[in-house]
Amino acid sequence: MATRSLFWFRRDLRLADNPALLNALAAADETLLLFIMDEEIAERSGAYRRAYLAKSLAALSDSVGGRLAVVSGEAASVLKDVSERYQIASIHAARSHAPYGVAQEAEIASTGVEIEYAGSNYAVAPGRVQKPDGTNYRVYTPFFRAWQSHGWRAPAPMPEKPKFISPETSDLNIPAWSAPEGVVLQEAGEAAAMARWAAYRKGALAEYDQARNIPGIPGTSRLSPHLRWGEIHPRTILADLNQSTAHEIFRKEIAWREFYADVLHHNPHTSRDYYAPNFAKMKYDQPGEKFEAWCKGATGYPIVDAAMRQLVAEGWMHNRTRMIVASFLVKDLHIEWRHGADFFMKYLIDNDVASNSHGWQWTAGCGTDASPYYRVFNPIEQGRRFDPDGVYIKRYVPELAHLSAPDIHTPWEVLDGLANGYVTPIVDHAMERLESLARLEAIKVSKEPYPHQNA
Numbered sequence: 517m518a519t520r521s522l523f524w525f526r527r528d529l530r531l532a533d534n535p536a537l538l539n540a541l542a543a544a545d546e547t548l549l550l551f552i553m554d555e556e557i558a559e560r561s562g563a564y565r566r567a568y569l570a571k572s573l574a575a576l577s578d579s580v581g582g583r584l585a586v587v588s589g590e591a592a593s594v595l596k597d598v599s600e601r602y603q604i605a606s607i608h609a610a611r612s613h614a615p616y617g618v619a620q621e622a623e624i625a626s627t628g629v630e631i632e633y634a635g636s637n638y639a640v641a642p643g644r645v646q647k648p649d650g651t652n653y654r655v656y657t658p659f660f661r662a663w664q665s666h667g668w669r670a671p672a673p674m675p676e677k678p679k680f681i682s683p684e685t686s687d688l689n690i691p692a693w694s695a696p697e698g699v700v701l702q703e704a705g706e707a708a709a710m711a712r713w714a715a716y717r718k719g720a721l722a723e724y725d726q727a728r729n730i731p732g733i734p735g736t737s738r739l740s741p742h743l744r745w746g747e748i749h750p751r752t753i754l755a756d757l758n759q760s761t762a763h764e765i766f767r768k769e770i771a772w773r774e775f776y777a778d779v780l781h782h783n784p785h786t787s788r789d790y791y792a793p794n795f796a797k798m799k800y801d802q803p804g805e806k807f808e809a810w811c812k813g814a815t816g817y818p819i820v821d822a823a824m825r826q827l828v829a830e831g832w833m834h835n836r837t838r839m840i841v842a843s844f845l846v847k848d849l850h851i852e853w854r855h856g857a858d859f860f861m862k863y864l865i866d867n868d869v870a871s872n873s874h875g876w877q878w879t880a881g882c883g884t885d886a887s888p889y890y891r892v893f894n895p896i897e898q899g900r901r902f903d904p905d906g907v908y909i910k911r912y913v914p915e916l917a918h919l920s921a922p923d924i925h926t927p928w929e930v931l932d933g934l935a936n937g938y939v940t941p942i943v944d945h946a947m948e949r950l951e952s953l954a955r956l957e958a959i960k961v962s963k964e965p966y967p968h969q970n971a
């Protein structure tokens with residue numbers, strides 16, 4: 517009888533550059549492909565992410581002629597049940613480094629189910645890059661240097677003539693989730709990821725250093741959802757980069773993702789909790805009407821509102837505007853970063869606990885080599901600088917489409933600025949900036965990098 521292995525897809529919904537899948541194929545004559553749907557997680561994920569996942573699974577299934585088993589339940593019991601039913605000899609998967617995945621692996625091990633792990637969703641697995649004294653980096657720049665000199669493998673080859681088992685019909689349970697009415701998510705799946713990367717590599721990547729901060733143009737890759745779901749491996753991307761300035765800056769951004777995963781690996785509590793604990797003492801306001809206005813994109817600050825509306829319309833937001841809206845929530849509205857991070861997690865299709873929690877903490881001033889707390893983003897200046905003609909604002913805030921630069925950044929100052937129903941600012945930035953600094957003074961945070969973060 518033919519020997520059988522099982523490959524468990526986790527955050528690696530692809531066939532290319534997938535070492536654990538190659539191991540599964542090498543271990544037996546034929547391989548069962550399995551995705552386990554944790555219904556509790558799916559429920560918590562929200563409509564956007566569920567829709568993206570369903571599309572990604574459908575694309576993966578199509579790429580293997582429909583031979584993808586999707587089974588609901590808790591991982592250990594599904595793996596046990598499926599292994600028995602299909603007479604599986606070995607189970608293969610990539611490791612997870614997020615707190616949920618790590619706990620899941622421990623739980624599975626405690627039930628006696630054995631898994632052969634290989635690879636991760638990172639070029640260098642979190643925990644591998646270390647200082648000469650064996651401790652981990654707390655500051656990005658030295659991490660980047662060490663990460664680069666550590667290096668990574670070449671992409672793994674595509675499986676050749678793989679033999680996949682046809683699952684029983686009752687195991688083919690790809691959900692039919694779709695995005696809420698009016699929401700347009702970018703295309704999901706491995707083929708879409710590879711096509712996006714190929715097009716970006718040939719096009720806008722050469723201008724990345726100039727264009728990456730301009731939210732109104734397609735200057736960044738929008739690969740983040742594909743990386744989050746493992747539809748493309750970062751190794752595949754890194755292998756195509758050269759030494760030009762634009763490529764070097766792009767490599768540095770990929771390294772931010774790896775850095776945050778490494779920080780979370782060493783500090784799992786920071787998925788929800790403060791990296792710099794003294795900030796937990798900061799006086800924050802409870803989320804109320806102002807928080808609702810921020811969520812809806814109705815703060816009266818055009819660049820903030822455009823960004824929040826982009827998030828709700830597309831399940832994605834540009835990095836520059838993620839920083840602007842995060843700063844606005846924490847420093848102008850004095851609302852704790854965790855409320856913003858939760859809102860992002862509900863809508864982002866690239867939601868990633870490491871990049872999200874640490875992106876928020878960086879902006880709030882309580883993260884790793886954080887932007888100093890006293891540096892408060894001015895939402896009007898940020899708009900003028902990064903969306904000078906208001907292209908981005910007009911795309912998402914139609915009430916301001918009749919205005920041209922420079923009026924579009926301060927519509928309350930011009931006669932017909934609010935003529936189409938746009939709101940007046942809910943706070944005065946100059947005053948809130950002072951309030952923010954006063955609250956900082958109250959917890960007496962040093963303006964220097966935190967001593968324990970000097971690497």
Ligand SMILES: Cc1cc2nc3c(=O)[nH]c(=O)nc-3n(C[C@H](O)[C@H](O)[C@H](O)COP(=O)(O)OP(=O)(O)OC[C@H]3O[C@@H](n4cnc5c(N)ncnc54)[C@H](O)[C@@H]3O)c2cc1C
Nearest residue numbers: 736737738739740769770773835866867868871872875876
């Ligand atoms: C408050 C806040 C929350 C964030 N939440 C997330 C999140 O949940 N998921 C997520 O993937 N990124 C998050 N980021 C990081 C960043 O905004 C996105 O990765 C980026 O906007 C994705 O767009 P892109 O693929 O076009 O990026 P590109 O500019 O094309 O960069 C290529 C890749 O590099 C990585 N990258 C780029 N910038 C960063 C960064 N600052 N931090 C970490 N990785 C980066 C991403 O994987 C990205 O896909 C957050 C940033 C902030 C300030």
